[in-house]
Amino acid sequence: xxxxxxxxxxxxxxxxxxxxxxxxxxxxxxxxxxxxxxxxxxxxxxxxxxxxxxxxxxxxxxxxxxxxxxxxxxxxxxxxxxxxxxxxxxxxxxxxxxxxxxxxxxxxxxxxxxxxxxxxxxxxxxxxxxxxxxxxxxxxxxxxxxxxxxxxxxxxxxxxxxxxxxxxxxxxxxxxxxxxxxxxxxxxxxxxxxxxxxxxxxxxxxxxxxxxxxxxxxxxxxxxxxxxxxxxxxxxxxxxxxxxxxxxxxxxxxxxxxxxxxxxxxxxxxxxxxxxxxxxxxxxxxxxxxxxxxxxxxxxxxxxxxxxxxxxxxxxxxxxxxxxxxxxxxxxxxxxxxxxxxxxxxxxxxxxxxxxxxxxxxxxxxxxxxxxxxxxxxxxxxxxxxxxxxxxxxxxxxxxxxxxxxxxxxxxxxxx
Amino acid sequence: xxxxxxxxxxxxxxxxxxxxxxxxxxxxxxxxxxxxxxxxxxxxxxxxxxxxxxxxxxxxxxxxxxxxxxxxxxxxxxxxxxxxxxxxxxxxxxxxxxxxxxxxxxxxxxxxxxxxxxxxxxxxxxxxxxxxxxxxxxxxxxxxxxxxxxxxxxxxxxxxxxxxxxxxxxxxxxxxxxxxxxxxxxxxxxxxxxxxxxxxxxxxxxxxxxxxxxxxxxxxxxxxxxxxxxxxxxxxxxxxxxxxxxxxxxxxxxxxxxxxxxxxxxxxxxxxxxxxxxxxxxxxxxxxxxxxxxxxxxxxxxxxxxxxxxxxxxxxxxxxxxxxxxxxxxxxxxxxxxxxxxxxxxxxxxxxxxxxxxxxxxxxxxxxxxxxxxxxxxxxxxxxxxxxxxxxxxxxxxxxxxxxxxxxxxxxxxxx
Numbered sequence: 001x002x003x004x005x006x007x008x009x010x011x012x013x014x015x016x017x018x019x020x021x022x023x024x025x026x027x028x029x030x031x032x033x034x035x036x037x038x039x040x041x042x043x044x045x046x047x048x049x050x051x052x053x054x055x056x057x058x059x060x061x062x063x064x065x066x067x068x069x070x071x072x073x074x075x076x077x078x079x080x081x082x083x084x085x086x087x088x089x090x091x092x093x094x095x096x097x098x099x100x101x102x103x104x105x106x107x108x109x110x111x112x113x114x115x116x117x118x119x120x121x122x123x124x125x126x127x128x129x130x131x132x133x134x135x136x137x138x139x140x141x142x143x144x145x146x147x148x149x150x151x152x153x154x155x156x157x158x159x160x161x162x163x164x165x166x167x168x169x170x171x172x173x174x175x176x177x178x179x180x181x182x183x184x185x186x187x188x189x190x191x192x193x194x195x196x197x198x199x200x201x202x203x204x205x206x207x208x209x210x211x212x213x214x215x216x217x218x219x220x221x222x223x224x225x226x227x228x229x230x231x232x233x234x235x236x237x238x239x240x241x242x243x244x245x246x247x248x249x250x251x252x253x254x255x256x257x258x259x260x261x262x263x264x265x266x267x268x269x270x271x272x273x274x275x276x277x278x279x280x281x282x283x284x285x286x287x288x289x290x291x292x293x294x295x296x297x298x299x300x301x302x303x304x305x306x307x308x309x310x311x312x313x314x315x316x317x318x319x320x321x322x323x324x325x326x327x328x329x330x331x332x333x334x335x336x337x338x339x340x341x342x343x344x345x346x347x348x349x350x351x352x353x354x355x356x357x358x359x360x361x362x363x364x365x366x367x368x369x370x371x372x373x374x375x376x377x378x379x380x381x382x383x384x385x386x387x388x389x390x391x392x393x394x395x396x397x398x399x400x401x402x403x404x405x406x407x408x409x410x411x412x413x414x415x416x
Numbered sequence: 417x418x419x420x421x422x423x424x425x426x427x428x429x430x431x432x433x434x435x436x437x438x439x440x441x442x443x444x445x446x447x448x449x450x451x452x453x454x455x456x457x458x459x460x461x462x463x464x465x466x467x468x469x470x471x472x473x474x475x476x477x478x479x480x481x482x483x484x485x486x487x488x489x490x491x492x493x494x495x496x497x498x499x500x501x502x503x504x505x506x507x508x509x510x511x512x513x514x515x516x517x518x519x520x521x522x523x524x525x526x527x528x529x530x531x532x533x534x535x536x537x538x539x540x541x542x543x544x545x546x547x548x549x550x551x552x553x554x555x556x557x558x559x560x561x562x563x564x565x566x567x568x569x570x571x572x573x574x575x576x577x578x579x580x581x582x583x584x585x586x587x588x589x590x591x592x593x594x595x596x597x598x599x600x601x602x603x604x605x606x607x608x609x610x611x612x613x614x615x616x617x618x619x620x621x622x623x624x625x626x627x628x629x630x631x632x633x634x635x636x637x638x639x640x641x642x643x644x645x646x647x648x649x650x651x652x653x654x655x656x657x658x659x660x661x662x663x664x665x666x667x668x669x670x671x672x673x674x675x676x677x678x679x680x681x682x683x684x685x686x687x688x689x690x691x692x693x694x695x696x697x698x699x700x701x702x703x704x705x706x707x708x709x710x711x712x713x714x715x716x717x718x719x720x721x722x723x724x725x726x727x728x729x730x731x732x733x734x735x736x737x738x739x740x741x742x743x744x745x746x747x748x749x750x751x752x753x754x755x756x757x758x759x760x761x762x763x764x765x766x767x768x769x770x771x772x773x774x775x776x777x778x779x780x781x782x783x784x785x786x787x788x789x790x791x792x793x794x795x796x797x798x799x800x801x802x803x804x805x806x807x808x809x810x811x812x813x814x815x816x817x818x819x820x821x822x823x824x825x826x827x828x829x830x831x832x
Contacts, residue, residue, distance in 0.1 A: 179595040197636065209628070316767035
């Protein structure tokens with residue numbers, strides 16, 4: 001028992017000690033040398049084509065066409081079914097991706113370096129709203145945008161970030177928490193603060209104004225631009241907390257639209273999975289629950305580090321957006337998450353709670369004991385490929401993941 | 417009594433119906449044709465050189481040198497004392513200015529147009545922190561910055577704003593209120609959102625990248641950049657609410673560092689003044705109350721339209737900055753201001769209060785009856801010229817202004 005407490009304290013300490021800095025934006029093939037032709041990284045725990053949900057299949061066929069591995073979507077689908085592509089979780093390659101989470105050879109990836117532990121983590125650039133690949137979009141508009149991001153936006157971001165020497169994220173998040181962001185379904189403050197920092201460097205490293213204008217405009221129109229950076233930051237912060245013997249703290253939560261998976265520090269890289277749940281939320285006009293795909297994406301990494309649903313109190317405005325009840329009750333979500341975490345983050349505080357730190361480090365023992373599941377703020381995708389986002393909501397991590405993990409953890413500790 | 421209620425409802429309605437849009441940035445001489453050589457507009461109600469406080473005198477001498485009306489600061493002081501300059505309140509010329517509030521011929525002014533009533537209001541560009549003229553600074557650094565603003569920043573802002581067709585402010589403020597701004601001592605959200613909107617247009621209307629980089633950098637480093645826009649907006653919103661017979665609603669509150677002045681709709685353009693009070697606040701390291709100048713600036717126009725101290729609940733983080741007590745008690749300030757206002761603004765709401773509107777339209781009858789003075793969030797200037805900001809705090813509008821105004825109002829209504 002004492003050993004577990006000590007191990008958990010160490011896990012939490014490593015997460016809190018992280019110094020995440022957004023340092024670069026580079027092609028995925030450079031960031032992750034193991035990426036090769038035909039290898040498609042996806043969100044969530046491992047999954048094969050046969051069990052993939054609609055939007056995930058839509059994204060797979062789209063990205064295969066984008067990479068030139070298939071002539072068209074029909075060809076891509078045939079090839080996927082015939083086993084022509086290899087699938088693996090982003091998490092196995094130091095990366096994360098929102099919703100469908102496609103990561104392949106030629107996409108530009110944002111690079112977050114944890115200066116304290118010298119590890120790096122990666123995430124693709126947020127595509128904005130509307131028809132986008134992360135929600136299963138795969139038409140010409142979607143692929144055209146990805147090509148522009150590869151050819152113009154990604155390189156411009158890389159030049160600016162290298163020129164600036166990177167952007168430290170810890171203080172940026174602290175500011176964002178005092179500006180109503182929880183960094184999952186609400187990123188408008190951090191997206192704006194980031195652009196404010198980036199804009200002069202983008203101007204300084206641009207030769208011409210028209211491409212600069214396109215980049216400033218694209219980032220400026222996207223309230224969720226920062227989400228993907230927060231996700232890479234989450235991965236960079238949690239990776240050094242993996243594999244601490246005796247620790248019952250969660251180091252990853254993710255979903256592929258079919259399964260929800262968690263990893264626990266003391267049980268290393270084993271995935272504990274269970275069927276994903278349906279988000280409980282609000283739908284855009286014209287859509288309802290029957291259109292919704294089950295929960296999806298690596299974005300729950302932000303809840304793993306105390307943000308998103310765990311920081312709901314910082315973002316009363318998000319409560320209404322995700323259908324989580326009156327804004328004035330947002331604080332209750334954060335308080336409840338405090339019952340299942342190993343501690344709080346003294347550097348990420350919430351003004352309206354008189355600067356209480358966000359609850360951090362999910363302890364699987366407490367989750368099982370209290371039967372309080374981690375709350376995740378999420379976007380909701382249409383269950384058919386190619387449609388896109390239909391709403392936003394709150395979803396609970398399946399209790400079964402934590403129960404299975406606790407059994408395995410107990411066995412490893414020799415107490416089963 | 418019924419007549420007053422009706423007149424107040426009309427005053428409030430005019431304030432709420434305003435459609436403020438930031439449309440341009442142009443030289444003061446163009447914006448206000450009556451501006452001429454030797455005419456210096458200042459913050460607050462009318463005041464002559466002999467009664468001006470230290471920072472106001474510092475600013476006057478500085479701006480006289482900047483405009484080329486004096487050889488140096490000593491010469492400017494001699495000329496001012498000899499009556500070589502003419503002084504008048506910004507409010508008499510459709511303008512407002514923060515702290516000392518200098519407005520003269522060649523400064524660039526931000527232009528807010530109230531599209532509903534077709535009136536315009538003006539405010540100079542925020543200079544940033546440190547040694548600045550609004551806090552009485554007047555050395556070469558201060559004047560050099562003003563020259564750059566006149567020659568490069570102002571024209572660039574004007575080009576971008578005209579190219580965009582202006583930036584509607586009502587929805588921007590609504591967003592800012594959900595991001596922790598109260599638009600007086602905290603403007604980081606609106607400043608960032610504004611830059612996000614401006615940046616692509618600045619790029620589009622710039623020929624070269626180095627001046628563009630300087631503009632983006634200057635705006636991006638200034639968390640209070642938006643304050644001056646909020647002030648011009650306040651003036652543009654309150655001006656159409658002036659002169660409504662029988663209305664006991666305040667249309668302006670301002671201070672010149674010596675006197676506090678208010679105007680009431682039903683009593684037209686008469687100023688009701690009383691000695692300004694000392695802010696109660698927190699001081700920057702090395703400074704204390706004994707360094708502080710009494711309350712100063714036209715910025716209390718934002719409280720006149722329901723922001724600043726009236727919207728404290730939206731900005732729990734500001735409560736600590738201005739020394740107004742625990743963040744969790746910020747809501748009490750807003751609730752208290754609800755006791756002295758004619759209504760609330762349904763378009764400017766506060767998420768943490770379950771989207772209650774900001775209390776709007778100060779009714780002098782209620783102020784006197786409840787003895788609750790309007791709360792103003794303010795910066796604190798050093799009492800000596802040339803030093804600058806030494807803190808931030810909360811100040812109460814002097815009760816005597818409202819008592820004198822109520823007597824005059826009653827006389828005008830024939831009930832005295």
